Amino acid sequence: MGCDGCARGILLAFNLLLFLISVACLAVGIWVLIDGTVFLQVLSNIPNSDVYGKLISDAAYIIIATGGVIFLISFLGCCGAWKKNKCLLVTYAIIVGILLLLQVAVVVVAYFFYDNVISTINTQLAGTLNNSYDSKFEATSDPAVFSYTPGSIFSKGVDAIQIEFACCGVNNYTDYPTDMFPPTCCNSSELSNGGLKTLLDSLWAETITTYTLNDATCYQNSTAIDMTPGCSDSIAEFVRQYGLIIMIIAGSTMAVQLLLVIIACCLFCAIRNDETKV
Numbered sequence: 001m002g003c004d005g006c007a008r009g010i011l012l013a014f015n016l017l018l019f020l021i022s023v024a025c026l027a028v029g030i031w032v033l034i035d036g037t038v039f040l041q042v043l044s045n046i047p048n049s050d051v052y053g054k055l056i057s058d059a060a061y062i063i064i065a066t067g068g069v070i071f072l073i074s075f076l077g078c079c080g081a082w083k084k085n086k087c088l089l090v091t092y093a094i095i096v097g098i099l100l101l102l103q104v105a106v107v108v109v110a111y112f113f114y115d116n117v118i119s120t121i122n123t124q125l126a127g128t129l130n131n132s133y134d135s136k137f138e139a140t141s142d143p144a145v146f147s148y149t150p151g152s153i154f155s156k157g158v159d160a161i162q163i164e165f166a167c168c169g170v171n172n173y174t175d176y177p178t179d180m181f182p183p184t185c186c187n188s189s190e191l192s193n194g195g196l197k198t199l200l201d202s203l204w205a206e207t208i209t210t211y212t213l214n215d216a217t218c219y220q221n222s223t224a225i226d227m228t229p230g231c232s233d234s235i236a237e238f239v240r241q242y243g244l245i246i247m248i249i250a251g252s253t254m255a256v257q258l259l260l261v262i263i264a265c266c267l268f269c270a271i272r273n274d275e276t277k278v
Contacts, residue, residue: 172230
């Protein structure tokens with residue numbers, strides 16, 4: 001009974017936490033969809049609000065879907081452990097086990113087919129960049145200074161990444177139409193290395209109205225920009241620097257899931273043995 005009680009306690013604790021998280025996700029997602037007046041009031045004062053509105057709407061659906069899945073899993077785990085219901089415990093173990101296998105499959109595919117996956121992603125992103133980038137730059141009397149008007153949220157993100165990581169395009173500057181890459185592909189000491197979050201906040205609020213180049217000869221000069229790496233390579237290098245942390249977090253998550261499956265199976269066996277003795 002000691003092991004039985006311990007297993008039940010662990011399952012209840014973990015799944016109660018998941019249950020609270022799921023309720024929070026469902027509440028926020030449903031609130032945004034049904035009565036998101038506060039969000040709409042804010043969006044009405046933001047340029048390209050139609051883009052942001054759709055983004056928030058899509059995010060709400062994703063949050064609701066995620067909350068629903070977590071709710072189902074936590075419900076099965078809590079009820080199965082509390083009521084000592086073998087059927088619920090088996091269902092819980094199967095669902096968590098499937099999720100765990102899917103995560104393992106993603107890791108395996110990423111490891112063995114990394115180059116193919118990255119190539120496909122880069123191709124898709126390069127196409128999107130070519131068709132959707134719309135930030136505006138106007139020349140001034142100073143060849144190193146441009147009047148800057150941020151475009152869509154996608155374009156702002158591209159500008160922020162190119163400034164922060166000193167990169168250009170997905171693969172390189174040729175990802176832009178007719179090689180007319182934006183000035184954010186060229187280094188600016190005013191904005192570079194200031195922290196990606198701060199930079200994104202400034203772009204979002206559109207407080208950045210000019211962009212000053214370190215080297216005026218860089219812009220629209222393929223020779224000067226040719227050595228600038230693509231953002232895919234720069235971000236990949238950044239991720240490698242924190243690869244150990246990412247692996248620890250991912251490994252810990254999968255280890256917890258495996259532990260929950262094992263505990264659910266052990267509790268199932270303990271309940272079955274108790275029923276057999278009776």
